[in-house]
Amino acid sequence: MPGPTPLTRRALIALTAAAAFSAAQAQGQRVFRITAIPDESPTELARKAAPLVKYLEQRLGVKAEYTPVTDYAAAVEALANQQVDLAWFGGFTFVQAQQRSGGKVVPLVQREEDEKFRSVFVTTEAGIKSLADLKGRTLSFGSQSSTSGHLMPRSFLLGAGVDPDRDLKRVAYSGAHDATVAAVASGKVDAGALNISVWDKLVADKKVDPAKVRVFFTTPAYYDYNWTVHADMPAPQRERLAKAFLDLNNATPEGREILELQRATRFVPTRAENYKGIEAAARNAGLLK
Known part of the structure; x- marks a missing residue:
C-alpha cells in the first residue's frame, strides 16, 4: 500500500498534537504563563510575544499564554508570587525580583546583545x-x-x-x-x-x-535584559525552556521572525552574577535598599 500523503501526515501530526493537548488538559495541567516588563506600548509587546509564545508552546508541549502587566512592579510581583512561569526582565527588575523573592528567581538566558547593552x-x-x-x-x-x-x-x-x-x-x-x-x-x-x-x-x-x-x-556597556523563572520550577522543565531559547536561529523562518521581534542575534546562557553591577549601581543611586 502507498504511504500517507504529505497532507495525511500533517493531519496525523495535528491529531496527535491535539490528543496530547487534550490529555494534558484532562490531567489538569495548567497554562504556562509568560509576562514582560511594559517597556514599550501594549500593542508592540503583544506583537513581539505572539510568535514566541506559539514556539514555546510547541517546544514545551503545554498551552502557553502571554499575560500583560500594568507596570514593572507588577511583573516582579507576578513572578515572585508564581502567578507567571517566565518573565522578561531588565537587569534592575531582575535584581528587584531577586530581592522580593528572597533569592528565589533564576535568570535563564539573555540576548547576546544584553552582554554589552x-x-x-x-x-x-x-x-x-x-x-x-x-x-x-x-x-x-x-x-x-x-x-x-x-x-x-x-x-x-x-x-x-x-x-x-x-x-x-x-x-x-x-x-x-x-x-x-x-x-x-x-x-x-x-x-x-x-x-x-x-x-x-x-x-x-x-x-x-x-x-x-x-x-x-x-553610555558605556552593561548587562541588561534576561528571561527569568522562579527557582521552584523543576530542573528538567527549566532545562527544556533554556534549550528552546538557545536553539533559536536565523536558519528557519520561525526562528528568524522571533529573533527579529526580540531584537536579538541569538540567545545565550546567563547567570545571576552578571547583574551584580546593576545591583551596585542601584544601591549607589539610592534606588535599592
Missing part, C-alpha cells in the same frame, strides 16, 4: 551636547524601575557630576522608552534617556527623525 540620551536642543549641558534643563527617564531607561542613565549622570534631583530643572518619568522619545520630539522635555535597542528600532521604522531628535550621549 547601552542607553542613549536624546534631544532636539542645539545647546545640549554633553551630560553637563543638562544642568538646569528638563529630562525624561522611562519607568522608575527601568534599567536602561532610568537606573543606568542616572548612574552615568551621577558619574559625570550631574545629580538629576538637584541639578536639573525637572525630571519626568514617561513609563516607556518610546514614550520618552515622543516627549522629547514634542518639546515636553529638553532631553530623554532610553535603551539603544528601542531607539534603533524607532529610527529604522521611521517613527522618529534622527535629524530632529538626535543622540548626544551613548
Whole structure:
C-alpha cells in the first residue's frame, strides 16, 4: 500500500498534537504563563510575544499564554508570587525580583546583545551636547524601575557630576522608552534617556527623525535584559525552556521572525552574577535598599 500523503501526515501530526493537548488538559495541567516588563506600548509587546509564545508552546508541549502587566512592579510581583512561569526582565527588575523573592528567581538566558547593552540620551536642543549641558534643563527617564531607561542613565549622570534631583530643572518619568522619545520630539522635555535597542528600532521604522531628535550621549556597556523563572520550577522543565531559547536561529523562518521581534542575534546562557553591577549601581543611586 502507498504511504500517507504529505497532507495525511500533517493531519496525523495535528491529531496527535491535539490528543496530547487534550490529555494534558484532562490531567489538569495548567497554562504556562509568560509576562514582560511594559517597556514599550501594549500593542508592540503583544506583537513581539505572539510568535514566541506559539514556539514555546510547541517546544514545551503545554498551552502557553502571554499575560500583560500594568507596570514593572507588577511583573516582579507576578513572578515572585508564581502567578507567571517566565518573565522578561531588565537587569534592575531582575535584581528587584531577586530581592522580593528572597533569592528565589533564576535568570535563564539573555540576548547576546544584553552582554554589552547601552542607553542613549536624546534631544532636539542645539545647546545640549554633553551630560553637563543638562544642568538646569528638563529630562525624561522611562519607568522608575527601568534599567536602561532610568537606573543606568542616572548612574552615568551621577558619574559625570550631574545629580538629576538637584541639578536639573525637572525630571519626568514617561513609563516607556518610546514614550520618552515622543516627549522629547514634542518639546515636553529638553532631553530623554532610553535603551539603544528601542531607539534603533524607532529610527529604522521611521517613527522618529534622527535629524530632529538626535543622540548626544551613548553610555558605556552593561548587562541588561534576561528571561527569568522562579527557582521552584523543576530542573528538567527549566532545562527544556533554556534549550528552546538557545536553539533559536536565523536558519528557519520561525526562528528568524522571533529573533527579529526580540531584537536579538541569538540567545545565550546567563547567570545571576552578571547583574551584580546593576545591583551596585542601584544601591549607589539610592534606588535599592
